[in-house]
Structures are given as C-alpha cells and as structure tokens.
Amino acid sequence: MRMNRWLFSGALLVLLVVLGGGCATSGTGDQRLARYRPDGAQRRPWEWGPKTVAPVAAVTTAATNGAVVAVTPTPVEPVQSGYDGEGAVLRRGDSIIVYLKNIPRPEDIQEEVDAVGFITLPYIGKIRVAGMSTSRAEDAIKAAYIDGDIFKKIDVIVVAEAGTYYVRGEVKRPGVYLVSGALTLVQAVTSAGGYTDFAKPSKIKVIRDRQDMTFNGDRIEDGKDPDPLIKAKDTIIVPRRWM
Numbered sequence: 001m002r003m004n005r006w007l008f009s010g011a012l013l014v015l016l017v018v019l020g021g022g023c024a025t026s027g028t029g030d031q032r033l034a035r036y037r038p039d040g041a042q043r044r045p046w047e048w049g050p051k052t053v054a055p056v057a058a059v060t061t062a063a064t065n066g067a068v069v070a071v072t073p074t075p076v077e078p079v080q081s082g083y084d085g086e087g088a089v090l091r092r093g094d095s096i097i098v099y100l101k102n103i104p105r106p107e108d109i110q111e112e113v114d115a116v117g118f119i120t121l122p123y124i125g126k127i128r129v130a131g132m133s134t135s136r137a138e139d140a141i142k143a144a145y146i147d148g149d150i151f152k153k154i155d156v157i158v159v160a161e162a163g164t165y166y167v168r169g170e171v172k173r174p175g176v177y178l179v180s181g182a183l184t185l186v187q188a189v190t191s192a193g194g195y196t197d198f199a200k201p202s203k204i205k206v207i208r209d210r211q212d213m214t215f216n217g218d219r220i221e222d223g224k225d226p227d228p229l230i231k232a233k234d235t236i237i238v239p240r241r242w243m
Helices: 002-024 134-147 185-191 217-221
Strands: 062-064 066-069 095-101 107-112 120-122 125-128 155-161 164-169 173-179 202-207 211-215 233-239
Touching: 095 120, 095 125, 095 134, 107 120, 134 155, 155 211, 185 202, 185 217, 185 233
Parallel strands: 164 233
Antiparallel strands: 062 066, 095 107, 095 155, 120 125, 164 173, 202 211, 202 233
C-alpha cells in the first residue's frame, strides 16, 4: 500500500513537471507589455506603417454644367526686382565692365549705360543694352561682332558694377548711397532725407572726376532746369545759407 502511494506521488510530480515545462516553452513568448517609445518621426506605434507623401501640387475638381473637370493649379514663380533669372537687368546710368575675350587683343572696357540705354564699344559703336540682363547683353554684343564680320570668334562677359555716391552738407542724412539705375540730383538729395532748414539749394555742387559743377536745385524742382544724372563716385555737396 505504501509502495502504491509512492508510485502515485511520483507519477503526479512527473506530470506537474511536464505540464509546467510545456507552459514555459510555449510559443507565445514573454507576454509582458513593452514600454511605449515613439519613433524618430514622433509617430505612435499604430502609425508606424509606410509614410504617405503629399503631392507637390494638389489637383482639384470643378463642376461645369454637370461635368467634373480636373483643374491643376499653376505654380507661381518668385520674382526678384532687378533680375530676370539671367543676371542683373541693366538700366540707364549703370556702370558695367565688358570683357572681350578669345580675340587677338583681349580688352576690358568700362562703360556706362547712357540716358537712352546705349553703350559704346570698339569697332561696333553704340549698342543698346538697357532692359537686357547681363546674359542677354553678352549675346547681343557677341552677335554684333560676329555678324559684322569683325571677329569670327569672340567671348563676351558683362559685369554690372554697384557704384556709390556721396552726399554731404545740409541734408538730413549725409553719407554714402548706392547708385541704382538712372538716378537724378533731386532723387539723390531726397534719398539723403532732403534739405535741412539751413540749406541753400540754389548752389548745389557736384564733384565728378575732380571737376566741380554747380546746379540750382530750386530751378530744377520748378521744372526750369533739367535734373542731371548722378554717376558712381560723384560727391554732392549742399551748402549752408547765411542769414
């Protein structure tokens, strides 16, 4: 009888061990919840599927007399003043350098776009460049030399210079200013804040290439005298009136 109890107890123990081992090696693995950690895009776990990229240009539909028509919006290109995508746009009064290369005697020519938009170059004379980008001006100059049978081959480079002028004396903001296109004397004084209460506009002096020129600002503003163009490196001096 005692032997039978031992056999029964041993069999029961073996059965418990077998059942316990089977649970421990079950394919369900560790059932503990993993700690939540967002991915690099800060998405939640249920959003970890393939990322959908929105189209660059959305396509909408419009109903026309009962028919559905697809409408694609037209992209708008940014516009920068003074540029057309092919370089700076040349204007009257601009100082430029024209490099003539790949010819027997290469030249570097400094020119200024005159009041009607032309520059003067060797062998071809006057050529209009105002309103052109530097790239288009290069093409026009190159074509003028080749079509005129002056050179069979030539490379042209046009560089627009950023010139400055100076305003001194009885203006509200004396200093150095940038020449931008066709700039007149009255515009230059206005850019410097205008006259002070002690200014004498009838005797404005412009110094250019060591030469002094005197202009009557009152007559210019009244339309009695022409408003002269200001060039790069000019110095404008507005004198003080004496009581």
